[in-house]
Amino acid sequence: MRISTLGPLTVDGKPVGGKRLAAVIQELVAARGRPVSVAALVDSVWREDPPGDALAAVQALIARVRRLGVPVETVPGGYRTPTDAIQTDAGLARELIDQAHTLLRAGDRAAARRDADEARALFADAPDLTETHAARLFSDIASVRAECALAGTGPANEEDLRRLVAHRPPDEPAAALLVRVLAQQGRDAEAQDVLERLRTELVDEYGTDPSSVVTEVHLALLRGDLPSARPRRAPRPVLPISWQRPGSVMVGREPDLTAVLDGLTQVPLVTIVAVGGAGKTRLAAEVSRRTSVAVWVVELAGLRTAQDVTTALLSVLTSGEELLGGLRSLGPREQLRTAAAGLSGLVVLDNCEHLLAAAADAAADLINASPDLAVLATSRAPLGLAEEMVHRLPALSDGEALALLEARARLGGVPAVWDSQQALHLCNRLDNLPLALELAAARLRTMPIEDVLAGLSDRFALLDDALRGLPERHARLWAMVGWSDELLEPGRRDLLHRLAVIPAPFTAATAAAVAGQEDVRAGLAALVEQSLLVLETGGRPARYRMLETVREYGQARLGDRRPALTGLLAWAREQAIGLADELIGPHQLATLRALAGDQENLMAALHWALDSGDEAATVDLAAALFFPMMIRGSSLEISIMTAAVLHLDDPVARRRSALLRGEGVDADRLARICLLIGSYAAITGRLRLSALAGRTLRAVLRKGAPEVSPRYTALAGMLPVLHDLHSPSASAGLAALIADGDPYVRGLGLFIRAAADEMLNGAVRSEDAIEAYRCFEAAGDHWGMGMAAQAVAGASAAPDAGAPIDWLTRGVQHMEQIGAAQEAHSAQVLLDARLALAGDVDAEQRLRQFARSGGEEDWDSAQAAMALANLAWQRHEWPAIVQYADTIMQATRVVPDPQPHQRVLFRAAAAVLHLAVAAQRSGQSALRLENTAADLLARSGDEIVSEAPLLGAWATGGALLARQRGQIGEAAELWTLAEPARGSLAALFTRDEFELLAQRIPRTESPSHPDRAARIRDLMARVL
Secondary structure, three states: OEEEOOOOOEEOOEEOOOHHHHHHHHHHHHOOOOOEEHHHHHHHHHOOOOOOOHHHHHHHHHHHHHHOOOOOEEEOOEEEOOHHHOEEHHHHHHHHHHHHHHHHHOOOHHHHHHHHHHHHOOOOOOOOOOOHHHHHHHHHHHHHHHHHHHOOOOOOOHHHHHHHHHOOOOOHHHHHHHHHHHHHOOOHHHHHHHHHHHHHHHHHHHOOOOOHHHHHHHHHHHHOOOOOOOOOOOOOOOOOHHHOOOOOOOOOOHHHHHHHHHHHHHOOEEEEEOOOOOOHHHHHHHHHHHOOOOEEEEEOOOOOOHHHHHHHHHHHHOOOOOOOHHHHHOOHHHHHHHHHOOOOEEEEEEOOHHHHHHHHHHHHHHHHHOOOEEEEEEEOOOOOOOOEEEEEOOOOOHHHHHHHHHHHHHHOOOOOOOOHHHHHHHHHHOOOOHHHHHHHHHHOOOOOHHHHHHHHHHHHHHHHHHOOOOOOOOOHHHHHHHHHHHHOOHHHHHHHHHHOOOOOOEOHHHHHHHHOOOOOHHHHHHHHHOOOOEEEOOOOOOEEEOOHHHHHHHHHHHOOOHHHHHHHHHHHHHHHHHHHOOOOOOOHHHHHHHHHHOHHHHHHHHHHHHHHOOHHHHHHHHHHHHHHHHHOOOHHHHHHHHHHHOOOOOHHHHHHOOHHHOOOOOHHHHHHHHHHHHHHHHHHOOHHHHHHHHHHHHHHHHHHHHHOOHHHHHHOOHHHHHHOOOOHHHHHHHHHHHOOOOHHHHHHHHHHHHHHHHHHHOOOOHHHHHHHHHHHHHHOOHHHHHHHHHHHHOOOOOOOOOOHHHHHHHHHHHHHHOOOHHHHHHHHHHHHHHHHHOOOHHHHHHHHHHHHOOOOOOHHHHHHHHHHHHHHHHOOOHHHHHHHHHHHHHHOOOOOOOOOHHHHHHHHHHHHHHHHHHOOOOHHHHHHHHHHHHHHHHHHHHHOOOOHHHHHHHHHHHHHHHHHOOOHHHHHHHHHHHHHHOHHHHOOOOHHHHHHHHHOOOOOOOOOOOOHHHHHHHHHHHHO
């Protein structure tokens, strides 16, 4: 059956009548074979006005859909349309354009153009691009056709590109292609017009500048570098548009220019240091224009955090292209060092003063990454690096200042009569600062010098509209905000400045607390009217958003920030205390959504509480924020924050802290925080932090036991268990948790015991995991339900566990509901692995995408590759098995850390895969595979301490290697010794294939050994 969705909806060529019927079909087709819930169908058809009996209404529509011949299956919770039963024009177009991309990469442009033209024919002549998927597909098609046309294959599709540029928001890559097409035809003026219109639209309607792909093609157009009918050149360093040529002659800075250029030949880092407005950026721009090397410019004025600096640098040094390969798995600074390695030229870091430490780190990373790379920085203070040459930019001399003022004024058409004495007086009133002189010169075009001098009593009001043509961070944007600020009444101006401490969209209640007023709605309305705030009505409650430029201005004008931040902290504490107790229970999802909506503002309050030493407020906020941060994978931030709360790296603060003595704070919330921190630290191997959390927990239970809830009192026994799962006391501790009457406490105890079984014995106790799920369900904890569901699915022998696919589906759903994106992704990989082995083609395709996208220590990628290797084994596709084993190996290439479990298991699995293929080959090919397996096993030996599953996995790989090498005795003994703890490794393989491996090993009785681990190591030494 053919369904057309790119134009009017048709089924086998017949139009579909009725918007509701069409909406149902569109929703089912868009799902691509996945189930669509009744709720989703109701939302798609009726939006916010569903009928009284929505289920019956949906069933009636489904019946009509089936009468049209569209296959619709009823599945639990909804309906689905099998992908193999229908063909859509969108799907066909996607297949064609993917094939065209492949042909284009292979150099077959003619065939690529034919496929792209065929895909274009599936759209209407004037297609409707309101639907996002259709717009992206159409853009992809237009891109391939344009690239082919530029290479001389077929006519250019100019109209399609213009449609995309006219789209809202505009398609910037399409605009760049359109410029290249027009330039190829000699229509440079039209190309320039396209760029100007695009730039104006982006600034006026979206408040942003064109992306790098547009600025790059603009530069090439201006320089005449756009070639005719040849592939696009690789990106190259360029100056920002505003730096390409000086607006006017630079006056009075030639000695400084010479000094900086000379300095860059002698040292790797030169910093131009001066007060704001002295001309640091102007001098850096002139240096960039006069140097003969490649230049990359990063403007830091609009950035707010250290991460922003790294991100901006990466964007510039990689020309905005996506970082490929293993670079994704590195930390931001490692990414920067890798991107800068081998570069030659000059990197300019402009306006570093508000991010001094981050700029210093970035400069150090750059100059250490490449000996041929130099850094020029502008700042109000030195960066403080040993390699730095500081060039302090002095104020202009009287003569230089007078020359600058006169030169700029005469450019504006000032009359020939020039009073040098008054002009010098004006220069001195403006401190001889170049920026102030530029502004005064602009005003002199329309005002006599006497009036300008008189107007300096309110210089901002005098000079604000004279800033055009200067850098925006110094001029137009600042002037616009400043002018609006000066027009406000004093009370509303103070409100604006106070609101600048709120980092994210906020409600009227937040604003009132920060302002220290009962009602600020009238003031907020006035600020919205002045375009200083934006009212966002898409959610409930409505929120106000402050533009970053306005926020920076407000913070600069605020002065004493403490009253505003104190108000923010008071609001945040009230919010956090009200929400913290609902994090576990029937309102968990609504609570997590509420915390996510205000997370950035709550975090700002937490930072202020830490900075100001308010431990009571710190505990109140952390009790609400740490759990969502942990389940949503904010690992770096949670590591920093948990250490700060307990003063891990500050011994002096620890001695002064009442919190660490269990005093001065809410005891129940402190106990909750200690449990969260202790558990997280124990799992991640941060032993000092875990010990400190345990010590604080004991203190609070000793001094504030009556205030601590029975739940947290009971859970206090969990921390010792996590530190030593092998000990007898751990079993007793778990038994106490499991016997508790609180379903949440019991669920945690059961889940930990199930996880301990996997860690110690290589197999999950399915009955524990199932009961844990039920307990978490009763307690109202979707995180626990999601983790327990995955544990049930992973049980190696669970006859009463239900279908693993069902449990994994539950796990994905729970993780998605709470916003745990990384856990949901990992569960989806496991689910797709099961589905693919059951014959689901779509799941197999998703696994291929997961496997391709991975890098070092990406266990989801390794898991996907493992599933694909199992499929290839079933199909006897031996080369593919080696390919997937190599993907798994890539994930294990990291420096050893305290958590080797995943790495050792996957190394052993990759070794087994190589040996399985080696058994099918002979000669040098088999020997290479055998040696690779041996290397993988050898690399894991030092990382295994005493964990039974890791020893079992290692010994299993060693047994198969010994069998491959003909060491039959060692193979048999190692296989027998690995038997009790082989489950974790065996679970990575399908049962049939693993049994085939087992058949190669002869069965013998292994002599008993007092130290099983020592015997395994002795045998492995012989084999390796």
